[in-house]
Amino acid sequence: MLKANGKFIDTLPLRHLLSLEEAGMDTVVIQVDRYHDARDLYQFTFVMRGVTESGKESQSTLVKRLDDSEKYINLTWNISSLFTSEAGTLFLDLTAYQYADPETDPAQNPPDYLLHYQLPAVEIRNIPKGTSQATDAESYTAFWTQVLETLTQHSAQIQALQNRIQIQAMTQAEYNALENPDSQTVYVLTDTQT
Numbered sequence: 001m002l003k004a005n006g007k008f009i010d011t012l013p014l015r016h017l018l019s020l021e022e023a024g025m026d027t028v029v030i031q032v033d034r035y036h037d038a039r040d041l042y043q044f045t046f047v048m049r050g051v052t053e054s055g056k057e058s059q060s061t062l063v064k065r066l067d068d069s070e071k072y073i074n075l076t077w078n079i080s081s082l083f084t085s086e087a088g089t090l091f092l093d094l095t096a097y098q099y100a101d102p103e104t105d106p107a108q109n110p111p112d113y114l115l116h117y118q119l120p121a122v123e124i125r126n127i128p129k130g131t132s133q134a135t136d137a138e139s140y141t142a143f144w145t146q147v148l149e150t151l152t153q154h155s156a157q158i159q160a161l162q163n164r165i166q167i168q169a170m171t172q173a174e175y176n177a178l179e180n181p182d183s184q185t186v187y188v189l190t191d192t193q194t
Contacts (some may be wrong), residue, residue: 001074004032008118011092018090019125023081030075030094034066036115042066044096044113046075050083051091052124058082062094087126092119 002009009030017026034042046062060082062075075094083090097111104112166185175187 002028002030004030004117006033007036007115009094011120011122014122015120016123016125018079018084018122020084020087020127021081022079022084024078026079028077028079030062030077031067031072032075032096032117034071034073039113041096041115042073044098044115046073046094046096048077049093049095051093052086053088054086056086058085084124087124089121090124091121093117094119 002011002013009032014028032041032046034040042064046064047059048062049057049059051057058080060077060080062077065074065076066072067074094117096115096117098113099106099109100112166182167188168185169188169190171191172189175181175189181187
C-alpha cells in the first residue's frame with residue numbers, strides 16, 4: 001500500500017515493479033486523506049494517468065473505498081497493459097476532480113475542483129531480447145509439432161533407410177568379436193550383455 005503524505009505519494013515500492021507488456025497482474029492500493037482543505041475528497045473522481053518518455057498517455061479511473069476509520073480513502077489501481085506498453089520511464093499523475101454541478105459536460109468544461117498528487121516516476125523494465133514469451137508447454141507443443149511435420153514430409157526417405165539399415169545393440173567385446181561387421185548395420189554399443 002502506498003500512503004499519501006499530504007499531496008505527495010512515494011512510489012519507491014513501484015519503482016522497479018513493472019515489466020514491458022505486463023497486463024492485469026499488479027494491483028496497487030493508494031491511501032489518501034479523505035479531507036483536503038476541509039473538502040471531502042470521497043465525492044471526487046480519482047484518475048491515474050501515465051505518460052511515457054515518447055509522450056504516449058494512458059489513464060485509469062481508480063476504485064475508491066473508505067477505510068474503517070473513515071479518515072482515509074483507499075484507491076485501487078489495477079495496472080493494465082496500457083501503462084506497460086513501452087519500456088523506460090513512466091511519469092505518473094494522480095488527479096482528483098469534482099464538478100459543482102453533476103450535470104456538467106466534462107468534454108466542454110474543466111472541473112470546478114482539481115487536485116494533483118505528486119508521484120516520482122517509475123521504470124518499466126524492458127524484456128531481454130531473444131526470449132520467448134511462450135510458456136514451456138507451448139514451446140514443447142510447437143517443437144513436437146515441427147518434428148511431426150518434418151517426419152511426415154520425409155517419411156518415404158525414412159522408410160527407405162529403415163529397409164537398408166539394421167540396428168543392433170551389443171557390448172564392445174561382442175563388437176570386437178565380429179569378423180566382418182556389416183556395413184548396412186548400425187551397431188549401438190552398451191555396457192551390458194544383450
